[in-house]
Amino acid sequence: MKKLNKEDIPQEVFDLYDYYAHNKLDRRTFVEKLSTYAVGGITLASLMSTMMPDYITTATIQPDDERLQSSDYVLYNSPKGGGEIRGLLSKPASKGKSPGIVVVHENRGLNPYIEDVGRRCAAAGFISLAPDALWPLGGYPGTDDEGRDMQRNRSRDEMLEDFIAAFEYLKTHPDCDGNVGVVGFCFGGWIANMMAVRLPDLKGAVPFYGGQPSAEEAAKIKAPLMIQYASLDERVNAGWPEYEAALKANQVNYVMHMYPGVNHGFHNNTTPRYDEEAANLAWNRTIEFFNENLK
Incomplete structure (x- = not known):
């Protein structure tokens, strides 16, 4: 799933994610509210994919780093x-x-x-x-x-x-x-x-x-x-x-x-x-x- 550019994400989506990440919204409610921002070329799947953490490509220091x-x-x-x-x-x-x-x-x-x-x-x-x-x-x-x-x-x-x-x-x-x-x-x-x-x-x-x-x-x-x-x-x-x-x-x-x-x-x-x-x-x-x- 292709991720969205940060600039394409409304601030309200970041606020929703903050509530979700701090247990103020359950996952079902988060997804329901997030779906209202799936408009135009933005799909719910792309929003979800973008907001969830990426641990595969983001490490900056590997365990075998020479430092x-x-x-x-x-x-x-x-x-x-x-x-x-x-x-x-x-x-x-x-x-x-x-x-x-x-x-x-x-x-x-x-x-x-x-x-x-x-x-x-x-x-x-x-x-x-x-x-x-x-x-x-x-x-x-x-x-x-x-x-x-x-x-x-x-x-x-x-x-x-x-x-x-x-x-x-x-x-x-x-x-x-x-x-x-x-x-x-x-x-x-x-x-x-x-x-x-x-x-x-x-x-x-x-x-x-x-x-x-x-x-x-x-x-x-x-x-x-x-x-x-x-x-x-x-x-x-x-x-x-x-x-x-x-x-x-x-x-x-x-x-x-x-x-x-x-x-x-x-x-x-x-x-x-x-x-x-x-x-x-x-x-x-x-x-x-x-x-x-x-x-």
Whole structure:
């Protein structure tokens, strides 16, 4: 099925997909509403094909990339969360100890996009751990639709414990120098914010379009933050003014970047929400931030 050009997709379709991807529409309702935009030369099948993620052609760093020493699955223990958790541990090719980055997935488990982000971190000189919060339920099932359904069966607070345990695992790993930050996307953005709340020794957090902690929680943040938002993401952005006020009131070291004209999920290069210019700028800023705060 030939995919549509991004420019041919109405903004309302992106908004529909956002609701669907965040469990505010079931698949049947999503398809019904999507069908109203199948007009002219645009078919429902082409719309569906375009909006669903493409994991076949979008990987940017292969596991055998020369900038990586290795990229393999490991198991670690999350005693306050889901117990045994699997994650992708990617190591840079450089010798000696490296700072670490926990990479937190969206609301659908450790899919190929997030694995690729973990390898991007390693290619930039960091040891990274990308956990799969679906592991207690069998792990990422191979499709995002099934992954979203599975993740709804876990408490987000319990999953937060899994990523906090990942931080502790990475911090004490023999190839890590003990300086660890976190980057997360969507659900993972909320996790990144909350890890900053919970972990006074976190060295830096980069939440991409993530839900915000309460003002009381924000007062506990010690780590520097780089907060990334999409200007068209009204749902998430609505919580920013209160969050910013709390960060200012508590003199938290933060910077916020708002990327104009892009949608929630703009960093994810597997869907048409991806915006190459904004994604590259945001990622370059992310690596610069970690270079400044973790090394």
